[in-house]
Ligand SMILES: Nc1nc2c(ncn2[C@@H]2O[C@H](COP(=O)(O)OP(=O)(O)OP(=O)(O)O)[C@@H](O)[C@H]2O)c(=O)[nH]1
């Protein structure tokens with residue numbers, strides 16, 4: 312029998328209200344012991360809560376959610392306490408004395424998954440919703456938490472199971488006169504399923520970026536005005552600016568939101584022949600960041616000829632060329648945006664360009680469901696096995712491949728290999744959820 316667990320579900324510290332949740336077979340007994348009697352299910356009741364000695368701990372709103380129609384699927388309760396640390400501690404102590412134990416991070420949602428109240432992808436949506444910093448992220452998380460991916464996967468798994476059953480019939484009754492249409496229909500079923508999964512993978516290409524946000528890097532020669540540009544874009548003095556070349560030696564990060572997506576804007580050390588090992592490390596970090604970033608701003612000072620290192624960078628990867636210091640010079644450069652951190656000229660256009668790029672990389676329509684590498688890997692696996700099944704030379708091999716495709720979908724929804732995958736997923740959770 313599972314333990315009865317409890318946790319503070321609201322943020323710790325002083326607040327108007329602190330919410331403690333309870334879940335497990337002992338939840339009803341605990342609630343009755345503290346509140347006198349069990350209140351009516353799902354109706355808020357005002358009760359005095361007492362400890363084992365009968366001492367009043369708080370006057371609180373309590374809710375009773377008998378299983379299985381609760382968040383976790385178990386008997387559960389909520390205590391809406393006055394939000395002082397002493398009240399919360401007193402109630403926690405009383406719950407422990409009555410036999411409950413503090414919950415592990417994510418343990419409530421984990422129980423919900425184990426009790427079939429939601430699948431693993433919906434649980435991930437719950438974490439994402441808690442972590443969401445922008446509207447686009449929240450929309451994506453809500454769709455996931457609402458079972459958007461789960462419903463798709465269950466539909467695919469059902470069809471796959473049907474195909475597998477027909478394929479097995481083909482094997483079992485090989486000598487009998489099964490209609491050739493059966494074999495053909497299995498083949499067609501595999502092809503249409505593969506096409507659907509493939510389309511979804513393609514349509515959701517930017518889904519992971521919506522969840523993780525975008526990486527934007529500013530690169531260019533020393534004194535090109537990179538740090539000034541960072542500060543101008545984020546509207547504060549995040550990086551040190553000076554007339555001395557080589558001011559920035561390490562990466563300086565600042566956050567901003569682009570078209571509803573969180574982004575990290577990274578200022579880097581100027582690209583140059585380094586004079587010592589610290590400078591060399593700075594340049595190495597800059598170049599590395601430039602390779603990894605989703606978007607690179609290649610800054611060329613408007614009052615000097617373009618430098619070879621920045622030109623080489625522009626050759627190597629797609630960048631947005633930016634001519635800086637447009638108030639003092641206007642180097643002609645094809646396709647470049649002209650900006651001045653000093654006068655603010657061109658900053659609006661640069662921002663618009665960044666937003667357009669962000670939308671191209673991660674369509675923030677909220678229509679995406681694939682939001683993690685785990686989702687993509689499992690669907691790619693399922694797709695690879697479907698293709699294997701389509702090309703299989705023997706009926707037995709085709710059945711094996713279909714079984715593997717079904718397992719891949721099962722890993723995605725948490726039906727297969729649950730424990731270890733659950734551990735990994737719930738490691739991200741906070742306590743009380
Ligand atoms: N006139 C003018 N000067 C600018 C502008 N932007 C930067 N500067 C000046 O250019 C010099 C270098 O600016 P930084 O922002 O430190 O340049 P950086 O590329 O970060 O330099 P390093 O970190 O040393 O590589 C400073 O003296 C700035 O005041 C601008 O838009 N117009």
Ligand SMILES: [K+]
Nearest residue numbers: 534553555558
């Ligand atoms: K500088």
Ligand SMILES: [Mg+2]
Nearest residue numbers: 537538558559
């Ligand atoms: Mg700098």
